[in-house]
Amino acid sequence: MSAEGIPAPLSDALLRASTVDRLLLASDYDGCIAPIVSRPQDAVGLPESIEALRAAARLDRTAVAVVSGRALSDLAALSGLTNDPITLVGSHGSEFDTGFGQPVTAAQQQLLDRIIDDFESIAAEFDGVTVEVKPVSTTLHVRNATPADAAAALDRARLGPARWDGIETTEGKAVIELAVIETSKGRALDLLRDRTGADVVIYLGDDVTDEKAFAHLRHDHDISIKVGPGDTAAQYRIGDPADVAAVLEFVAAHRREALG
Numbered sequence: 001m002s003a004e005g006i007p008a009p010l011s012d013a014l015l016r017a018s019t020v021d022r023l024l025l026a027s028d029y030d031g032c033i034a035p036i037v038s039r040p041q042d043a044v045g046l047p048e049s050i051e052a053l054r055a056a057a058r059l060d061r062t063a064v065a066v067v068s069g070r071a072l073s074d075l076a077a078l079s080g081l082t083n084d085p086i087t088l089v090g091s092h093g094s095e096f097d098t099g100f101g102q103p104v105t106a107a108q109q110q111l112l113d114r115i116i117d118d119f120e121s122i123a124a125e126f127d128g129v130t131v132e133v134k135p136v137s138t139t140l141h142v143r144n145a146t147p148a149d150a151a152a153a154l155d156r157a158r159l160g161p162a163r164w165d166g167i168e169t170t171e172g173k174a175v176i177e178l179a180v181i182e183t184s185k186g187r188a189l190d191l192l193r194d195r196t197g198a199d200v201v202i203y204l205g206d207d208v209t210d211e212k213a214f215a216h217l218r219h220d221h222d223i224s225i226k227v228g229p230g231d232t233a234a235q236y237r238i239g240d241p242a243d244v245a246a247v248l249e250f251v252a253a254h255r256r257e258a259l260g
């Protein structure tokens, strides 16, 4: 989608947002900035999106953030957005550059270790099932398993560790993820809004955890954009990461123009 291809109601809203005093432009990473790929470690951001985020971040009174389910260190390495005035938030909104709001307790760490052990034994049973360990959660990936093995592995997780006390379960794109703390991209956006004094927040997301972010937006003036199919509370919808690049480029260009 080129800038001309952005649906008119969305481009009108983006044009209005470009003129506000303080703007926060924020996006999810996987499925938005980076196309979905088989191996999580190969998810590189589209160059057009990375450049548009950088261009927006260079503008006055314009804050830019990427809010991801990934570990913060992983997000930084994959996006390459480490030397830019861009805020990276990992672990589904819980991991800022200042660390976690509350440190993980010894009991929570033990719980995380039990989940990791359990997930590793599930992964050992099914070809193509892998485990991604993060600071406060662990993800079971089934994208590369047969449909039958994927379903069986997910069921094992749902009926096993997902039922333990103190676990927050999130199901995403060919993954189930168990966290030992409560996570919320919505709370992360609230915090970023407060920190930056943003009058308007634009947020793009494609997955289940992004719904928590959409739910925290103020639909009378913020802009929520769902990427791809699926139920959503977002106001607008676009198709894929190439469309995300078009939206980010559109915002960066019109914001620059509006600021003169």
Ligand SMILES: O=P(O)(O)OC[C@H]1O[C@H](O[C@H]2O[C@H](CO)[C@@H](O)[C@H](O)[C@H]2O)[C@H](O)[C@@H](O)[C@@H]1O
Residues within 6 Å of the ligand: 028, 029, 030, 031, 035, 036, 037, 038, 039, 040, 041, 043, 067, 068, 069, 070, 071, 092, 132, 139, 141, 143, 172, 173, 174, 175, 177, 207, 209
């Ligand atoms: O909040 P996000 O930035 O969207 O992160 C959500 C999860 O993304 C990653 O998994 C997803 O992308 C992988 C690479 O394209 C894909 O292989 C996998 O099937 C997707 O679910 C990441 O690996 C997870 O840790 C994130 O929670």
